[in-house]
Amino acid sequence: MEGGGGAAAAPGAAPGPEPEPEPEPEPGAELALGAAAGAPLGYLHVLWQREEPAGKIPARRLRRAARLHRRLGPTGKESHALKRLREAANSNDLDIVQQLLEDGTDPCAADDKGRTALHFASCNGNDHIVQLLLDHGADPNQRDGLGNTPLHLGECHTDELCVQRAACTNHVPVITTLLRGGARVDALDRAGRTPLHLAKSKLNILQEGLSHSLEAVRLEVKQIIQMLREYLERLGRHEQKEQLDDLCSRLQMTSTKEQVDEVTDLLASFTSLSLQMQKMEKR
Incomplete structure (x- = not known):
């Protein structure tokens, strides 16, 4: 009888195949099963765990x-x-x-x-x-x-x-933030109004002289310029954006109310012209 290194089979039992090793569970399978068992946040956690990059x-x-x-x-x-x-x-x-x-x-x-x-x-x-x-x-x-x-x-x-309506004067920075965050510039309201209309309304208020502080007026004009720059850049109107850059540089050099008012008037004229161009393009 030939000798072997394996263990002897039990008396009367036919030798059988070696048991196959159980497969290793895939990463995240236990958490996915937990989600299926009734944990609604489990799947979301697995998704983030698998896809989360550094940063x-x-x-x-x-x-x-x-x-x-x-x-x-x-x-x-x-x-x-x-x-x-x-x-x-x-x-x-x-x-x-x-x-x-x-x-x-x-x-x-x-x-x-x-x-x-x-x-x-x-x-x-x-x-x-x-x-x-x-x-x-x-x-x-x-x-x-x-x-x-x-x-x-x-x-x-x-x-x-x-x-x-009085609260509308504080929304210019919000429009800028939404545009930077990916808001579609072609998603107009039912009346077809755009950020240009908001800028025009805001500038009309500034020209009426309702603001009391020179710094407050300068800040508001700067915010309007930033909003319009973002809007026109998203539309691909780079030439108009450069004109706004020039107005912004001019605003930074102002030191009197008269100088700020002059920039405000120029910005109002720019906005009115842009609105007219927008109307012509729709015809």
Whole structure:
């Protein structure tokens, strides 16, 4: 009988094949199974774990992950957090907004009228909250039940959500922030109004001399220039953008109210001309 190094088979038992080793589970499989077992945040966690690069997560990826999560439906606790986020944005509570976003609250979740936290913050003219929401994946082109994007409400024309016309004068920085955050420049409101119309309204107020401080007027003119530069750059109108650069340089050299008023008048003329060009292009 030939000798062997293996263990002897049990008496009367036929030798069988060696058992195959169990396959190693794929990375993240345990967490995915946990999600299927009833943990709605599990899949979202796996998605982030697999795709998160070094550094800041792109806002587009955050929005995609949040859409997947919304399909599962929020829990009662999450629904409360979503409502708190919209309320905090509407009441200009920056600290609460930041806390809820850091806890993972979805900035794109809307109420029964389709309004998101970004709609409320834009309407209120709070560019700090607008920027914070955009940094955490808020969609600058998401429409509410009336078809308004945050840009429309930032422009602050008559709307159910934002009816105080006097507040419209504070929305120029919001428009600039939304444009930088990817808001579509062709997403006009139902009357076809653009940031140019907001600039014209704001400049009319400045020319009426309702502002009291020289520095305040200079700052507001600078904000209007920044908004128009961003808008015209997105439209590809580089020649007009260069004209605004010249006005901005001229504004920086002003030291008297008369000099600031002169730049304001030039900017008003520039805006009126741009509006006329816009009307001609639509014909």
